[in-house]
Amino acid sequence: MNPVNLAVNLGGLSMKNPVTVASGTFGYGDEYNHYFDISRLGAVTVKSLTLRPRAGNAPPRIMETPAGMLNAIGLQNIGLESYLREKVPFLREKNCVIIANIYGYTPDEYGELARRLEEENGADAIEANLSCPNVHDARHARGGALVAQSPEKVLEYTRAIKAATTLPVFIKLSPNVADIVEPALAAQQGGADAISLINTLLGMDIDPETRTPRLGNIVGGLSGPAIRPVAVKMVWDACRALEIPVLGMGGISSAEDALQFLLAGARAVAVGCMSFRRPDTALKVVEGLEAYCMRHGIVDINDLVGAMRL
Ligand SMILES: Cc1cc2nc3c(=O)[nH]c(=O)nc-3n(C[C@H](O)[C@H](O)[C@H](O)COP(=O)(O)O)c2cc1C
Structure with missing residues (x-):
């Protein structure tokens, strides 16, 4: 016995453990199963799904930055129908717990995605991406406004999704706000079962030689170790204000990083773009968390949640 x-x-x-992967950094799971048994993870979170397939933004869509990366993928995905037909059978056969991340253009679209995913057994939980920074035209002033930046909209969207499904609903929020507590409380008020934090931080990069932006979309989202301290702080802020649990993410590359999120109050964590560097990073985090617990005489990982000593 463990x-x-x-x-x-x-x-x-x-x-079965508090480790999942961050949407958009793990495809639909199948490609990573060549590297390790993905059913070892607490859950597999899939790339944001839209009702119809999306080709995403013009290239270049990713670039490396000091201690991280910028991406402006623009929600390229195979669409709901192909996901249900081509990806779900494999994940179900492997007995994976599935967190299906969804993106819509209206509350109704989010509701439709959540309803279909439940009806077709394509998800065990819904994570609603209200915070994608890469689907608006950055050339327009305020062109990048996100649902997650408006507490009123977060409330409206969360209610619509909750009304459409009985599955647990996680609301994924943006760090690109002055105070994360406001949208987090709005999601809770709307009936969210958990909050996912954080999505990427808005950023851009310019090539001085050509004087052109290095991303086709001009702006993109910053992820990786560079954002980890920001993410830990936001998770801590949110956890103190909320009654519902938080799924923490942002720059996790080791069990030590993941522990910071748990100690700050997160109930579970997601490994994001560090899976690009080492495909089995999330598995290493699972193993490292267990080793840490054994070393410290912790019998239940839940005892570490919010256990930062002050
Ligand atoms: C290439 C790339 C694609 C992403 N696509 C999505 C997405 O489709 N939906 C979403 O909610 N978040 C998406 N994200 C954000 C991640 O899920 C995560 O919130 C963020 O990258 C912070 O974690 P990290 O620093 O560990 O990568 C993407 C991130 C990257 C790097």
């Missing part, structure tokens, strides 16, 4: 309990409950979703 001497350490790693199992957590994230807003009604049972996970």
Whole structure:
């Protein structure tokens, strides 16, 4: 028998350990199964799904930055129908817990995605991406306004999604706000079962030789180790204000990084773009968390949640 309990409950979703992957950094899981058994993860979170397939933004769409990367993928994805037909059978056969990340243009579209995913057994939980920085035209002033930047809209969208499904609903928020607590409380008021934090930080990069932006979309989202301290702080802020749990992410590359999020109050964590550097990073985090618990005599990982000493 495993001497350490790693199992957590994230807003009604049972996970055998607190580690998932961040949407958009793990495809639909299948490609990564060549590197390790993806069913070892607490859950697999899939790339944002839209009702219809999307080709995404013009290239270049990613670039490396000091201690991180900028991306402006623009929600390229295979669309709901192909996902249900081509990707879900494999994930179900492997007994993976599925967090299906969704993106819509209206509250109704989010609701439709959530309803279909539940009806077709394509998800165990819904993560609604209200915070994609890469689907607006950056040339327009305020062209980048996100649903997650308006607490009123967060409330409206969350209610619409909750009304469409009985699955646990996680609301993924943006760090590009003055105070993360406001949209987080709005999501909670709307009935969210958990909050996912953080999406990428808005950024841009210019090539002085050509005087042109290095991303086709001009602006993109910053991820990776560079954003980790920002993410830990936002998770801490949110956790102190919320009654619902938080799924923490942003720059996690090791169990030590993941522990910071748990100690700040996150119930579970997601490994994002560091899977690009080492495809089995998330598995290493699972193993490292267990080793840490054994080393520190922790019998239940839940005892670490919010256990930062002050
Ligand atoms: C290439 C790339 C694509 C992403 N696509 C999505 C997406 O489709 N939906 C979403 O909610 N977040 C998306 N994200 C954001 C990640 O899920 C995560 O919130 C963010 O990258 C912070 O974690 P990290 O620093 O560990 O990568 C993407 C991130 C990257 C790097």
